[in-house]
Amino acid sequence: MLPDEKRTIDFFTEDALPAPRTTVAEAELIAAEHLDITARAQALGSQQDANFLLYADDGAPAAVLKIANPAFGTVETEAQDAAADLIASACPDLRIATVLRRPDGSPRRATVDTENGPAAARLLRHLPGGTLSGPRHLSPGTVAGMGTIAGKFSAALRDFRHPGLDRVLQWDPRHADRVVAKLAGHIDEPDRRTAVRTATAEAWARVQELAAALPLQAVHLDLTDDNLIRRPDGRPPMPDGVIDFGDVTTSWAVGELAVSLSSMLHHDGIEPHHVLPAVRAFHAVRPLSSEETEVVWPLVVLRAAVLVASGRHQAAVDEDNLYAKAALDREWRIFEQATSLPLPVMIRLVMDATGMADVPARTARAGAPVRPLLRDLAAADITVLDLSPDADSLDHGAWTDAGSEARLVASAFADGAAAVATRYAQARLTRTPALSAVSTPTVPTGIDLWLGRDAVVQAPAAGKVLTAAPGHVELAYGTQTLSLSFPRAVRPVVTAGATVQAGEDITHLGPGAPVHVALRDADGPAAPRLVRPEYAAGWLALTADPAPLLGLPADSDRTCDGDLLDRRGAAFATVQEHYYANPPRIERGWRHHLLSTDGRSYLDIVNNVTPLGHAHPRVEQAVSRQLRRLNTNSRFHYASVVEFTERLAALLPDPLDTVFLxxxxxxxxxxxxxxxxxxxxxxxxxxxxxxxxxxxxxxxxxxxxxxxxxxxxxxxxxxxxxxxxxxxxxxxxxxxxxxxxxxxxxxxxxxxxxxxxxxxxxxxxxxxxxxxxxxxxxxxxxxxxxxxxxxxxxxxxxxxxxxxxxxxxxxxxxxxxxxxxxxxxx
CATH class of the missing domain: 3.40.640.10 (Type I PLP-dependent aspartate aminotransferase-like (Major domain))
Known part of the structure; x- marks a missing residue:
């Protein structure tokens, strides 16, 4: 058996890790007798340690007294202090809660008795400014700042070695599956317990596929909103300080980022896509490998599951720990957000954020069909609707009409179309509410089709029928799954489990029947028909354009907003800047709304150009009429320039009576x-x-x-x-x-x-x-x-x-x- 000073914790040999029960008076006594400081103590919260803020006689914060859990050995606290010193030296722009030292240079550290056994007590530097914890909203800049710090820590700790790092912690993602298995029974609600276990199993399986390629190194593993300190004068709050090195260990390097990301998910208004600036910031400082990129979100899910299970366990074994109990709701909020989208979707979004979207991935691609999906229907007879913000058919606020799509379909049939189809991946302005606090699903993952005559739906290639029910058929062929939805009154002519050949009938549809056609990865999740633009890149990477199944060309002519920004930067003077750091692409305005190309409506309260709002019909008509007649300057003699200046002068009080254009x-x-x-x-x-x-x-x-x-x-x-x-x-x-x-x-x-x-x-x-x-x-x-x-x-x-x-x-x-x-x- 190792001596106490060399001992490190193995979580799985511990029944429980209640925080040391130390009173304020005891803390003040420990500080005076063992650490040479006389101060007034104020208890701070902690999951498994005992922390106190010490105040000097003048009332100013002097230091933090940290009494480690007795389960942690001396060598572990020494490793924590060494890691803090290393970071302070490597990152002088960051404030670090290092151990304070005596005049002789020795650390203010001592072993003290607690009711749970001997524990390491030490004085740490106090960092003013307050943490980022609490429900407050995190700005994109704050989120990116958290990612930058995580990246700096990962880079600085890469070569750090210490015997105190050889520990088995419940927070180490390498043990997440075992931690959940051990503690999930403390989750009282059956539905939540099942959700945690199911999510853990799926995420763990994804991580294990790539675990051998994940680099190991020293990690802080707790760069969360609880431990990141704001600059005292930061507006918006920006982190520049780090406390609590208690979870320093050896683990997967990418876990540093995943832990930080998870802590953001409980904040007001924060969704999974809001944490992507932290991914980009981390990657800019400490580049992620493709394997690390693919496990970032599975590790976020595992962290969330461990938080929920551990929080319930800690609240049960340490009933007086108000800190642990107060965290239960936010830990569940983190889990809900982490699992709110399928793993493959978030994995792809993280890949996009790091610029690795072009790394080969198992994503759906629509190959050329052997037979068209609709027998005897030529592509030339299909009218393709443009429902995007660029569509002329949606002028004059037509997009606000709930029946606009039906009107456009009827108009196409009246013009002789045999069928009418929508476009894959093209944001639909027709699905955009004029006012909404958050984005709404506007980006289609498939195609909607309306038939103007009887049609036979046939198998485009040989495959297997996965589902055959009234109104729905799924057919697997190659690496893809074809999903067809149609009126429930219509029954397919194939049965589930059957093998079909190219050209074999699937179902028969009558005039006016709407059909939804979607293609996805055979092993991927079924995509909603419409998805929110922030998550579209993730969903679209798992789907494919079904247009070739109808004989139509795939929609590959979509201008990337990023490319357009690059073109602007190359041609525009840079001093003509944007209002926003990440500007939405606005291509339409209507009244007091601005409409982006991803189908989002914004309330225009910043535009200083249009006194009467956007696309006012009378203004448009007047401008159009004048341009049809004459477009020249004021040196020519014509009526409208006189009428305009007379009207403008009349709107001014005396003695203002002359206009200079x-x-x-x-x-x-x-x-x-x-x-x-x-x-x-x-x-x-x-x-x-x-x-x-x-x-x-x-x-x-x-x-x-x-x-x-x-x-x-x-x-x-x-x-x-x-x-x-x-x-x-x-x-x-x-x-x-x-x-x-x-x-x-x-x-x-x-x-x-x-x-x-x-x-x-x-x-x-x-x-x-x-x-x-x-x-x-x-x-x-x-x-x-x-x-x-x-x-x-x-x-x-x-x-x-x-x-x-x-x-x-x-x-x-x-x-x-x-x-x-x-x-x-x-």
């Missing part, structure tokens, strides 16, 4: 400033900070938004003078204090005049558009306009983003402020 908002601001400077004879201009006014020389000079130009303040010309952005929501003066902005701006204008440089113009948006749709403080423009005019300057109103009816009640933003500018730019 230009081509853009930037030109409007540039010209407005030139007019103001020319009329006043003074070159200096006062502008608001954080503003954006345009690209031209003058409009850019008064644009001080660091978001649009990080060097805006440093490159501002001397004739531009700025005042605080009067933002009552997030500015220097907020709420009732916002009344201070106007006197401060007036003071600057007066100071310029007193110094002999009176400003020729003041320019500002009359209602914050660029800064977030916030009204200026009441009376702000009245005071500032009066000051600029008092010294001979002019008031220039930038209405490009906020005027022209965009505010609804007020046609112009300056009306909300009850002022009249000298020049309006729109």
């Amino acid at each position: 230009v081509n853009s908002g930037s030109e409007a601001v540039d010209l407005g400033l030139r007019l103001a400077i020319g009329a006043s004879g003074r070159p200096d201009v006062v502008a608001l900070r954080e503003a954006y006014h345009g690209w031209t020389y003058a409009s850019d000079a008064v644009s001080t938004s660091l978001q649009d130009n990080p060097n805006a303040l440093a490159t501002r010309p001397s004739w531009v003078h700025t005042v605080d952005s009067p933002n009552s929501y997030r500015g220097r003066h907020r709420g009732p204090e916002a009344v201070r902005y106007a006197p401060e701006a007036v003071a600057l204008i007066d100071e310029l005049a007193a110094a002999g440089r009176p400003a020729g113009a003041f320019i500002g948006e009359t209602f914050y558009g660029n800064a977030g749709g916030v009204a200026l403080p009441d009376g702000y423009l009245a005071q500032v306009y009066a000051a600029i005019r008092r010294h001979g300057g002019l008031a220039v109103a930038d209405e490009v983003q906020v005027g022209y009816g965009r505010l609804g009640h007020w046609f112009w933003g300056f009306e909300q402020q009850q002022v009249v500018p000298d020049i309006v730019c729109v």
Whole structure:
């Protein structure tokens, strides 16, 4: 038997691992007598250890006292401390909870007595900022940050060796099947117990297929939201600290990522696809092999199963452990999310995330059929519907009509079609709700077919009938399964288990009969008819386009959104950036909705182009009518340019009565400033900070938004003078204090005049558009306009983003402020 200092845990020889029952008073005594620190202790939660936050006399956190479970040997805690020191050295950008040391350099570590036996107690560095735990939403950036840390740990620990790593932990994924077998009996609900056992068996089988190819190394194995610490000033929360090295061991390297992914799945709004940024981030730091990529999600499922079984077991054997009991609901939530999609789907999505989608995989491919699926029906007689966001037939909001598909089918039959078919994998706008908090299933995994006459469905190749029931037939041939669904009143003419030859009758259908045709891997899961776009890549990898079975070409002409972004990047100036880091591809707008090519409808609350919404019928008709008649410039003499300028001038208050037409908002601001400077004879201009006014020389000079130009303040010309952005929501003066902005701006204008440089113009948006749709403080423009005019300057109103009816009640933003500018730019 090994001496205690060399002993390591074997979970399967332990009946239970209750956390040490240590009181706050006992913790304070241990800290004082064994670790040379006098402090006030506060108990922290732990699954199997006892943790306390120690406070100094001034109330500041001083350290964390960690009392390990007595089942863990000294060599194991030494390995944990050594791993923490290694990471701290290898990753100086991360904060690590290393063991604190005495003046002589020795670790503040001691063996103390607990009611369960001797245990290792040590002082660890306290990391301020708080963990990522709790239900809070995790942004894509936060998720990616978690993946980056896991990747850095994996890379840094690759060559770490220590005898304390040779342990058998219940959290080691290499033992997941045995852990679930041992502990699943503590799951009281029969349905949940069965679900955990079933999921474990399937995931374990997938992992074992590739286990021999998975590299082993030292792993932290607990880089979860409970142990990742946020930067104190991080908005959104970004992790940069790591605590709790208690699960350090030797295991599959890829388990580091799987453990981290699983911990994300209980957070508000998080689904499996939301964790993929962490996969990409991990892979960027520590590249995954193809074998590791294929086991990532099975390991997530195994981790979830172990959490559920272990949590129920811990709550039973350690009844006073409120920490363990509080985790039960979130552990089940993790399991539900981990198993919410078939393993093959998530495996494929992970492969896509790492760029390994082209690695050979057992995915369905539609080979050329020996016989067409429908006898005596020529492809030329089939009309293929376009139900995508690009379809002209869905203009004018037709996609919102619940009967739009039936209308288009009827129209095709009226035009002489013998059959009507939809397209495989093409997102259907007709299945898109106008308003939905989450995406809905819009991407088809098969083809819908409507028949205009009697038809015989025949076997496209020799195969075996798997299912034959009213309204449904499944036929296996080659490596594929053909699934046919039709009205339940129709019975197939084949029987389950029968062997059929190419061209043999399967069923007979009458006019108007709808048929759903789908192809999938023979050993793959049956796919829903429509899937959500976030998961479409996973499902489509397991299916194939049935179009060749009908004599139609496979749909291979779908532009990849990523390719389109690359083309934009090659041709577009990069300073013309996107609103979003991962922009959806928007190809249609309707009223206040923006519609992406994957069939998602977004509420448009950011677009500053369309005062009347998208595709307004009267606007479209007016533009179309004018383009049919004349498309020229204002130097020619024609009625519409006169009518337009008269109408625009009439919408402005006196004495504004003259319109100067230009081509853009930037030109409007540039010209407005030139007019103001020319009329006043003074070159200096006062502008608001954080503003954006345009690209031209003058409009850019008064644009001080660091978001649009990080060097805006440093490159501002001397004739531009700025005042605080009067933002009552997030500015220097907020709420009732916002009344201070106007006197401060007036003071600057007066100071310029007193110094002999009176400003020729003041320019500002009359209602914050660029800064977030916030009204200026009441009376702000009245005071500032009066000051600029008092010294001979002019008031220039930038209405490009906020005027022209965009505010609804007020046609112009300056009306909300009850002022009249000298020049309006729109």
